Amino acid sequence: MAPQLDGYFKQVDSLSDHFIERLRKAVAIPSISADEERRPDVVRMGEFLAAELSALGAGVQQRPLGKQPGKEHLELPPVVIARYGNDRKKRTILVYGHYDVQPAGKEDGWATEPFELTIDDKGRMFGRGSTDDKGPVLGWLNAIEAHQKAGVDFPVNLLMCFEGMEEYGSEGLDDFINAEAKKFFADADAVCISDNYWLGTEKPCLTYGLRGCSYYSVEISGPGQDLHSGVFGGTAQEPMTDLMRILASLVDTDGKIQIPGLAELVAPLTEEEKSLYGNIAFTMDNLYESLGSQTSIHPDKERTLMARWRYPSLSVHGVEGAFSQPGAKTVIPAKVIGKFSIRTVPNMESEDVDRLVFKYIDEQFKKLGSKNTCKCTLQNAGKWWVASPKHWNFTAASKAVEKVWGVKPDLTREGGSIPVTLTFEQATGKNVLLLPMGSSTDAAHSINEKLDKKNYIEGIKLLGAYLHYVAEEPMVN
Amino acid sequence: MAPQLDGYFKQVDSLSDHFIERLRKAVAIPSISADEERRPDVVRMGEFLAAELSALGAGVQQRPLGKQPGKEHLELPPVVIARYGNDRKKRTILVYGHYDVQPAGKEDGWATEPFELTIDDKGRMFGRGSTDDKGPVLGWLNAIEAHQKAGVDFPVNLLMCFEGMEEYGSEGLDDFINAEAKKFFADADAVCISDNYWLGTEKPCLTYGLRGCSYYSVEISGPGQDLHSGVFGGTAQEPMTDLMRILASLVDTDGKIQIPGLAELVAPLTEEEKSLYGNIAFTMDNLYESLGSQTSIHPDKERTLMARWRYPSLSVHGVEGAFSQPGAKTVIPAKVIGKFSIRTVPNMESEDVDRLVFKYIDEQFKKLGSKNTCKCTLQNAGKWWVASPKHWNFTAASKAVEKVWGVKPDLTREGGSIPVTLTFEQATGKNVLLLPMGSSTDAAHSINEKLDKKNYIEGIKLLGAYLHYVAEEPMVN
Numbered sequence: 001m002a003p004q005l006d007g008y009f010k011q012v013d014s015l016s017d018h019f020i021e022r023l024r025k026a027v028a029i030p031s032i033s034a035d036e037e038r039r040p041d042v043v044r045m046g047e048f049l050a051a052e053l054s055a056l057g058a059g060v061q062q063r064p065l066g067k068q069p070g071k072e073h074l075e076l077p078p079v080v081i082a083r084y085g086n087d088r089k090k091r092t093i094l095v096y097g098h099y100d101v102q103p104a105g106k107e108d109g110w111a112t113e114p115f116e117l118t119i120d121d122k123g124r125m126f127g128r129g130s131t132d133d134k135g136p137v138l139g140w141l142n143a144i145e146a147h148q149k150a151g152v153d154f155p156v157n158l159l160m161c162f163e164g165m166e167e168y169g170s171e172g173l174d175d176f177i178n179a180e181a182k183k184f185f186a187d188a189d190a191v192c193i194s195d196n197y198w199l200g201t202e203k204p205c206l207t208y209g210l211r212g213c214s215y216y217s218v219e220i221s222g223p224g225q226d227l228h229s230g231v232f233g234g235t236a237q238e239p240m241t242d243l244m245r246i247l248a249s250l251v252d253t254d255g256k257i258q259i260p261g262l263a264e265l266v267a268p269l270t271e272e273e274k275s276l277y278g279n280i281a282f283t284m285d286n287l288y289e290s291l292g293s294q295t296s297i298h299p300d301k302e303r304t305l306m307a308r309w310r311y312p313s314l315s316v317h318g319v320e321g322a323f324s325q326p327g328a329k330t331v332i333p334a335k336v337i338g339k340f341s342i343r344t345v346p347n348m349e350s351e352d353v354d355r356l357v358f359k360y361i362d363e364q365f366k367k368l369g370s371k372n373t374c375k376c377t378l379q380n381a382g383k384w385w386v387a388s389p390k391h392w393n394f395t396a397a398s399k400a401v402e403k404v405w406g407v408k409p410d411l412t413r414e415g416g417s418i419p420v421t422l423t424f425e426q427a428t429g430k431n432v433l434l435l436p437m438g439s440s441t442d443a444a445h446s447i448n449e450k451l452d453k454k455n456y457i458e459g460i461k462l463l464g465a466y467l468h469y470v471a472e473e474p475m476v477n
Numbered sequence: 478m479a480p481q482l483d484g485y486f487k488q489v490d491s492l493s494d495h496f497i498e499r500l501r502k503a504v505a506i507p508s509i510s511a512d513e514e515r516r517p518d519v520v521r522m523g524e525f526l527a528a529e530l531s532a533l534g535a536g537v538q539q540r541p542l543g544k545q546p547g548k549e550h551l552e553l554p555p556v557v558i559a560r561y562g563n564d565r566k567k568r569t570i571l572v573y574g575h576y577d578v579q580p581a582g583k584e585d586g587w588a589t590e591p592f593e594l595t596i597d598d599k600g601r602m603f604g605r606g607s608t609d610d611k612g613p614v615l616g617w618l619n620a621i622e623a624h625q626k627a628g629v630d631f632p633v634n635l636l637m638c639f640e641g642m643e644e645y646g647s648e649g650l651d652d653f654i655n656a657e658a659k660k661f662f663a664d665a666d667a668v669c670i671s672d673n674y675w676l677g678t679e680k681p682c683l684t685y686g687l688r689g690c691s692y693y694s695v696e697i698s699g700p701g702q703d704l705h706s707g708v709f710g711g712t713a714q715e716p717m718t719d720l721m722r723i724l725a726s727l728v729d730t731d732g733k734i735q736i737p738g739l740a741e742l743v744a745p746l747t748e749e750e751k752s753l754y755g756n757i758a759f760t761m762d763n764l765y766e767s768l769g770s771q772t773s774i775h776p777d778k779e780r781t782l783m784a785r786w787r788y789p790s791l792s793v794h795g796v797e798g799a800f801s802q803p804g805a806k807t808v809i810p811a812k813v814i815g816k817f818s819i820r821t822v823p824n825m826e827s828e829d830v831d832r833l834v835f836k837y838i839d840e841q842f843k844k845l846g847s848k849n850t851c852k853c854t855l856q857n858a859g860k861w862w863v864a865s866p867k868h869w870n871f872t873a874a875s876k877a878v879e880k881v882w883g884v885k886p887d888l889t890r891e892g893g894s895i896p897v898t899l900t901f902e903q904a905t906g907k908n909v910l911l912l913p914m915g916s917s918t919d920a921a922h923s924i925n926e927k928l929d930k931k932n933y934i935e936g937i938k939l940l941g942a943y944l945h946y947v948a949e950e951p952m953v954n
Binding site: 294295415 | 688690692700701704705706707708709710711712713714715717718719721722724725726727728729730732764767768769770771772773774781785788790791792793794795796799801802803804805806807808809810811816818820845846847848849856891892893894
């Protein structure tokens with residue numbers, strides 16, 4: 001039975017100016033979590049959210065997370081948690097978003113004031129946080145308000161979890177989620193996170209997978225202190241020479257990882273999965289546009305998407321301890337630390353990856369016959385995540401997309417990681433859905449971040465519609 | 478005919494406290510050329526020198542060098558030039574030194590105040606500039622004064638050139654030397670520079686060669702901007718991957734340069750030259766001590782000295798544009814610039830080295846089959862220098878060392894470069910001798926710089942004795 005959504009949709013349309021005003025107020029608060037001096041603004045943004053939620057009749061709490069690790073003079077901004085509805089006959093959906101933003105300043109090259117929502121004639125709403133993640137967060141509030149004003153019964157109980165430190169490593173959040181999983185979040189039937197983007201600009205998607213990331217350091221040391229290359233060049237074994245050889249042995253120009261055994265950990269590609277990639281709305285021109293060049297590894301869309309979503313990759317990020325400034329300096333660095341990371345995918349277990357990496361680097365270093373010392377360590381690891389896109393949570397979202405946008409969404413994965421996704425899945429044991437509002441051109445984390453008016457308003461409809469379809473889905477999974 | 482030096486030597490001994498006081502006054506002036514705020518102190522140090530020289534009866538000029546390139550609000554400190562004696566029957570010796578010093582502060586780890594000369598019970602005189610290069614510069618002034626007080630005729634005409642920007646690239650000096658070569662410096666018969674160090678701590682040396690240096694950048698670029706390794710890892714050819722492979726192909730752990738044709742440019746080792754290295758006062762323990770480790774390439778002294786003095790070496794200094802901080806950042810840098818340099822030796826012509834380097838890097842990059850762009854450029858080049866140690870300038874210095882220290886000096890070369898050496902040779906067309914005063918443990922450029930009292934006082938005798946032997950040498954070369 002298809003839910004009756006016309007009244008709700010009309011109400012969203014007629015409240016659209018009001019919803020844009022709400023976004024304008026939120027963007028005006030420069031809640032930059034990375035900037036110590038902006039901490040009061042982050043707190044103010046949390047208070048704004050809590051007040052709006054209270055006014056809508058939700059039960060709101062601002063929960064402290066304690067001192068910021070490493071900066072003990074700073075209080076972490078509170079997590080804003082809220083419940084709207086407490087009807088045991090309804091399903092309960094837990095949604096997550098964040099109310100902090102990336103740094104931004106006119107001097108970085110913004111065309112408009114980053115903390116003034118500025119709408120151009122194409123309906124692009126420019127402003128820091130517009131798409132990441134204030135637009136989607138307010139989307140949930142707007143959906144509640146439109147239901148109230150349309151006199152439509154809200155179809156689910158809604159649990160909300162909005163944090164203020166996402167752009168600075170989500171300090172303190174994992175512990176909080178784990179602690180509340182069987183308390184405040186106890187009755188959640190599924191989780192929905194709106195904090196990513198469509199693959200392109202035309203077609204919505206639902207995201208069911210993320211790669212993990214294992215980040216390594218290789219430290220090579222020899223001399224007791226930095227040396228002058230004039231005096232010592234030719235007489236000392238140089239750590240930088242060894243490090244270049246180690247880092248060069250990891251991956252080739254076409255991205256092929258040289259570490260034996262790693263490819264064997266990857267889940268085999270089935271014919272069924274293979275057939276999915278051709279239909280995804282994505283072109284090589286999309287890739288070239290976002291790269292700013294045509295220096296791709298693969299010539300076709302299918303292999304490009306697979307390389308991004310379902311195969312591991314290895315990137316060398318840089319070298320610590322060597323000369324890194326412009327100009328010329330004739331130093332022989334005494335200790336250099338190469339940084340590289342591997343994006344991991346099913347079924348790569350972190351411990352297996354570590355073991356193969358350490359073994360390979362050890363072998364490569366031994367081959368050099370060097371008197372220097374080589375030490376490889378794991379800096380941090382985040383696991384990959386893949387959900388079942390056949391779960392009712394996804395089916396409901398898919399129907400909502402078709403209703404609002406008139407098209408079946410692409411089922412996508414992402415190359416990067418959103419660590420909170422896995423935390424919610426593991427803490428609640430429930431299906432997690434990533435339901436993006438913005439598009440690939442929104443420039444989150446960059447200058448001139450924007451959210452298209454259409455994506456915002458239709459996105460509010462989508463979030464509401466999703467909840468209605470959730471209420472209708474059979475209790476199968 | 479051996480010169481009569483006893484009266485002069487006795488006078489130096491009896492004036493030693495006075496000479497140490499002169500050094501104390503000089504060290505007390507923090508003439509740090511790299512520090513803008515210390516520029517008045519550099520100028521004050523030049524004035525101090527000029528006043529001392531005038532008081533000794535020398536004709537002194539402080540010659541302006543104009544504005545500092547790139548810092549046009551700053552005047553370069555003047556070059557202090559002076560002439561002592563103008564007797565056409567005598568030889569004329571041009572000496573060079575510098576009155577500026579490296580930065581120094583107690584907070585860097587100095588055991589004593591760096592700008593207070595502090596003498597310990599072993600006769601070590603600690604202070605910034607003590608050995609580099611205020612001690613040697615004052616050595617020439619002290620030699621003049623001791624001759625005057627001993628009533629000994631000064632054996633030569635002395636031309637002096639003392640600059641105040643040596644520790645900051647000798648800004649403006651080359652042009653000045655070239656301009657004055659046929660004017661103020663016109664009657665110089667030979668040049669003597671006291672601005673380097675003994676190879677060890679026991680045996681004096683005369684230095685007749687320096688390596689050159691060609692410094693290169695390899696720039697590899699691809700994407701239009703830095704990328705996120707989660708989103709793009711596996712889909713884009715990464716400039717850092719290519720750069721690691723290029724840099725790894727240049728040299729091996731044992732310092733063997735992999736660029737074909739380079740070794741063939743090096744002057745062959747003759748049996749005569751080979752036989753010289755065994756007698757040099759140097760041990761592997763000396764090397765290990767200065768390395769702070771045992772990570773040497775060669776196990777023996779002879780090959781180590783040859784590798785340092787007469788063979789080229791290649792060092793990779795670092796990477797610009799990549800992640801170089803502590804911690805973890807998942808960036809794919811869009812443009813990275815590798816820096817490396819080759820220490821050059823006879824008979825490597827810079828143009829030939831460039832040609833072979835560019836060709837090799839071009840070939841290595843082509844092998845990668847990369848769509849990125851690779852560009853290799855020469856940042857700067859300084860030529861090697863080798864003088865004839867059989868010239869009367871060296872013979873005189875050798876006799877002086879034997880007279881003062883009772884031992885024949887080692888004839889040495891150095892791995893690093895002192896560019897002004899070549900400038901003086903080319904501008905005057907005369908033989909240049911490097912005659913060090915301090916020893917290998919003096920820690921020039923480091924914390925706790927010192928000059929041993931014995932090296933200072935015997936060094937003053939040595940400089941004077943050298944001038945007497947110069948006056949006696951036959952007019953052969």
